Amino acid sequence: MRIIKSFLLAGSFALVLTGCGSTSEILSTPIENIDALPLKVSDLTDVEKNKWGHLDLVKDTIPGMSVEKAYAEIIKNKKGQKVIVAVIDSGIDIDHEDLNGVIWTNKGEIPGNGIDDDNNGYVDDIHGWNFLGEAYDEQLEHTRIVASGDTSNPDYEAAKAQLEEDYDLWTGRKAQYDQIAQAVKGANETLANHLGKEDYTLEEVNNIETEDEALSQAIQVANGMNANGLTLQEAIGEINGALVSINERLNFLLNVDFNGRTTGDDINDFSEIGYGDNNVKPVKKDESHGTHVAGIIAAMRDNGIGMNGVANNVEIMSIRAVPNGDEYDKDVALAIRYAVDNGAKVINGSFGKSFSPHADKVRDAIKYASDNDVVFVHAAGNSSENIDVEPNFPDDNVNFVEVSDTYIRVGALTSKYGSSMVSSFSNYGKKNVDVFAPGSAIYSTFPENEYKAISGTSMAAPGVAGVVALVRSYYPKLTAAQVKQVILESGLPLTTKVVVGGDSSNVKPFSDISKSGRVVNAYNALIMADQLSK
16 A cells, blocks of 8 residues: 555644643653754754755754755766666656656656557567556555455455454544534634634634633634644545545445456466556545655756755656555566566655555565566555564565565654654564654655655655766666665664654654664765765
8 A cells, every 4th residue: 555644633622622732742861862963943944844854963953864965066067877767656648747757667668559669578568568458546455355254264264353443443434523523613613703704814703702612622722723733624625635544445345345456367377468548647646655756766866846856867657556555566566577677776655554465466566576676665654663573565585585685674753853753654674674764744746746755665766766866876886785785874874762563652763763774865875876886
């Protein structure tokens, strides 16, 4: 499933409705546990917010990847080679103003002639391939396992238990949001009727003198929303959006009677290719994940609009294989092989799940990428879990024995250096997570020439994929395995004690939550790549 953090609002709204105040910082780390760097005490400016992942820890006291420093001091006017980066994700808006100049075109195909000109098994694959066809919504993998009715499946009982737990959770959450929606909408109507207008201000609300219980309650709700940074009108929009997502989860992702597959293929036959179509764009505007990921990697730099991607000299190959639900193992395995066979030197995978019926097939594809000198960058996931213990797919190992030496798994960071540096949602693991990178509130491209900031390890992985692409562009003689070595060994090693999993009682040295104990750093990576290349 597309790895993106959401549903952070319910707790805040619940606090408002019960009249509670806001919570304080979850942990203040003793000064002796902070590395010898000053802490940033001021809020990020708007400019910093939109590019914090590119800033420098020493200069800016923000745990970015030193991308700006790398361009200013190392890349400058150097000329690199073009690098194809495959983005296996939802559809990408390849017409976006900040992406249309960096989209890969298959020179072996004649557009629109209905012939597989390059004989790769995919007809008219001009900018990539769409393994989903017209599908959008899909079940989660454990829903599919239960829906199959195959009780001999070794994962069946675990999948059934997970499905029951999830269904109870989300039906409860729907009831909670329905209650919140009713309270907030009712308060808005009460205040609008009393003030005689829809566009009232908080000042006007607080100037109301009344002994009416309903009006007093509406004033309380309005102030509660304001304490959480929202007007009542904005809160209604947030709640409605959350309810859409909750209903999608209940109606599609967790519904054993739903089947979203439209391509007519056998999901268990990995020899069957060419299904789907060549439309790599989103099927609806809400399908924004792939566009956001692509922008983080390669949005056109210094063109005066939008934002800058990490890498220049990149062509984005769009591979649509991740629905609104869990991806199929077959689609992922074939997508990886498609990327490798069509020239990608870097693959980004910002998706993941806890059940994988054909994990071996996907693992074989990851090994295929490694054997063919391709780096595969994968998001660690947003379950706040230690994935040395909890399953997370796709992976590159069986019982920690790796099949690939070019697979990099990435956890997420916030912009606040110190104890709260690790994103509360981010998975971690001394053995199964390689590095960390910026992943909270990352500003990037959205469909139809829009830009937004969203959070997830989905946003951390493409940042790293961008750094990988930089190294491969300017030091093309390095192998994929050497590039992985550079990424892991050149990162900033931090000893700061951090809260992990969003649990203030779970505090670990940063060095203990990933294999490298480091934050990816583009400046250092290019220096090390230069040394290694000599």
